[in-house]
Amino acid sequence: MATTSDVPRGQMERRVGDVALPSFGGMSSRPKFDISRFRAEQIAPLAQFRPYIMGANALAVMVVVWSTLTSVGGPWLYLWAMCQAGLTATVLYSWFHNRNFAGANRRTVTAIEAGSLAFALLWAFPTLELMPAIPVEAQHVVLGVCFITAVTGAFALTRLPLASITFAAVVSGALFVSQIRRGEDVDLLLGFIAVAVAFLMSLMSVALNRTLMRRAADNYHMNRQSEFLALLLKDFEVCSSDLLWETDDEGKLIYFSDRLPSLLGTSKLLLGRTLQEAAGASPTDQGWSDFTLLCGNRQTIDGLCLEVRRTTRTDWWMLTAQPLWGHAQEFLGYRGVIRDISLERRAQLDLITAKEAAERASTAKSQFLAVTSHELKTPLNAIVGFSEMLIAQREGPLGSPVYAEYAATILQSSTHLRNIIADILDVTRIERGTLHLVEQEMDAAEILEVAYKMCREQAKAADIPLSADLENTAEIEGDITRIRQVLINLVTNAIKFSRPGNAIALWIEHQPDGGLAFVIEDNGIGIAPDDLERVFEPFEQGDASSSRRHGGIGLGLAIARKIARMHDGDVVLDSVLDDGTTARFILPPVRVKWPQPVVTDEAAPEESSGAR
Missing domain, CATH: 1.10.287.130 (Signal transduction histidine kinase, dimerisation/phosphotransfer (DHp) domain)
Structure with missing residues (x-):
């Protein structure tokens, strides 16, 4: 297994949130097993059963004291019992303050091993020091209690092999020595049996510890891999533009990436909704009818483009999904990926x-x-x-x-x-933005009259009556040359597309918002509704036929509208095919000063009288 020093810096691990993940280069070697965590897991059962073990130990001590109290004199028996009681109380006190050994470390293990050695020495005392002074019947009781204690203690400490082997060896060794002292064949047999049992218990402890260690290591590595895969998947979801989602057999969401609500621009609860409901999509939006059909037929969804309408924009998703099937081939739902392709679609x-x-x-x-x-x-x-x-x-x-x-x-x-x-x-x-306005104030009626006079001869030559109503007027602000150019273009255009005898009228109109409009109305050939905006494009004409019955290169209306919009106004057309056209050159209210109404002399005395 590679150590930290074996791996170059920057390739050992990367951190996701608060969890360190090994790099892909380090995935070939198993991560180091945490022995301290394993020891904590091993010691936890000891803490769980410690009150019962100490209770059994106290009961054994009382049996020994009761059996030897009448035959053993001196303070040694009482001192032994007091040591047993004190050590038992110490162990129970430690258990009460640290029951689960969640923070078990080497110091904790050492303390347990020291405690087991102390108990082993205390239980070696009766067989070595008390046996010669007690009757034979009491000896059998003491030997039986010590033998049971040796087996029970070794079994209880199995998860800590050193403590288990030490306890069994000390207690069984004391039994073996005491039986040798007696010198009888039966006693020797009992001593060898005690040693054999201690040896078997030691082997069992070591084997069990190895099995538990291997199982814990395997579980640790499995959990580590599962944790790594889960965090890697989470990392993928965070870093990738793709979103994961899963539905149940009814098509309702049971899982989705954390970024899905932000992508949808909503904080509503999405679990339990269908994907179409979560997206707020209509069945008429592009792709959703195909999505419903594929889901209904339990078919694979491969690169389906879905339209997702928003309040201010339209997003596009690329959807890929697979149906999920159980062991009995029952349908479980769909699991798939959503890719936001809005930028690509807009591009x-x-x-x-x-x-x-x-x-x-x-x-x-x-x-x-x-x-x-x-x-x-x-x-x-x-x-x-x-x-x-x-x-x-x-x-x-x-x-x-x-x-x-x-x-x-x-x-x-x-x-x-x-x-x-x-x-x-x-x-x-x-188009290049190099045309600039030279603005000044002028009278609207005067500039309309100039345009009328400049186009009068052309209208007369075409046998088209041309009239101008100049009574309604106002002061306007703008470029005189360019405004006159717009009016001449509009009047010339009206003459060009009018038949002989069809009159053309010019007048000034007061707009509802306070603006002003120069109106040119003709009774010519008119413009089709579909061509009303097209004629404002450069080199376009209302008559685009190959015969080109009317001259011009189609720039008059285009120039007129562009100049009008440079004045923050516009040129609009109202037309009926074969019935004539009305053109309005509109100037905004900020460029117009309408004359104030004049108070007549007849109204003045009445106002004065009313004031008085």
Whole structure:
């Protein structure tokens, strides 16, 4: 067996709680047997039967005194009896104060061995000193009492071999010596019998002690291994992310790891509940219907993913379990492992979300390239074509009215191209966070009127009536250029998707929370309910067909909403397909100052009169 010095430091043991566990490297050698604990267990029966043994000893002393009192003179008999009484009282006093010998040590064992030697010497006295002076009949009584005492004492001290052998040897030796002194054959035979009995009792004591020692050592090692396995399992439960659980034949929990309540976020009593009840799961949650089906069929559960809903989040468990069967093949329940895979599941969902976002970004990029190339190609064709015609001078000399039309077309196409590039740059600056607001106060009606006038010619060219109600107004705070850009984008978008003759109305609306909304209402083609949020994505349009009957690259609404949200507001759409759309550019109350109501002259005298 390896000692402490044989094992390198740090590999001898590790501590779990208050119990030291041997390392895996030391498991090949059996742990050292605690001899002091074994001695305490050996001495405990002595303490239990000590009053009876001392009672029997006192009775034997009285028999000897009664048998020899009339024939033995002098103080030796009384002195012997007093020594027996004193030693018996000492032993009983020690027993009363330390009955179980729970803290038995070498000192306790030595005290018992010394006591047994003292009793042995006292019982050797009658056979050696009193026998010659007493009658033959009394001698037989004394010999019988001493022989019985030798056997009884040796048997009582069997668990302590040294004490047992010493007691039997001293008392039996005294009997043997006394019988030799008498010199008769029968006496010699009795002496040899006494010695043989003492020798057999000694052998029995040694053999019994070895058997008890081996049995105690085996029990100690078995308990040690059981303790180690139990603590190792506990250590595994503490350090591992897996949780152990076990149910009875009705599916109710009879055991679970200590971390299960904290994992569930509850302090309720979980014993006696089913796993589904403990988790607070609904049968409709993912995996629980399969769990119920497998348990009902007494089948193995292997890597079943369960959804566990919480108040603020959703957790995921990976469940593995085996059915338990008794000796008669009766079903006892399930025992298994729960692994919390919430982090892995969320990471998986995040990867899926990121993949979908990447796919959408790739689609948006492809759509951006397709749309932008188409939109850029159209004005560039006009610019290049009419520029070539100007260079070729095919329609007469320069200064001819037809060249003015060419120049106007080139200017219009160049402006359109510049606006497309400006929208792309705005989106890029907003996404990068480099677009900053230059805030100032302005009149809402004035900025709406500016947007109306800038879009009036475009509406007139499209044969769309455009009107603006500027009576309701308020002071607003924000970036004038960007707010005007939002309004122009919304009005332009309404004109683009309206049919000739369909009117467009502009007005200012007082919101219930004190905010302000610029309202642009058209009677155009409308937007399908499923597309109301999609149209705010970059490069998306309400009409996404391949024919692309309406121009633009789909950045107007995206830019409008982003600028509105930079002002802590929003752009929202209410639309009915084929019946028109209402767009609202909403500013929060903190950016709006509504005018105070004016008190008329007619109401003033009445108020004054009432005050008086």
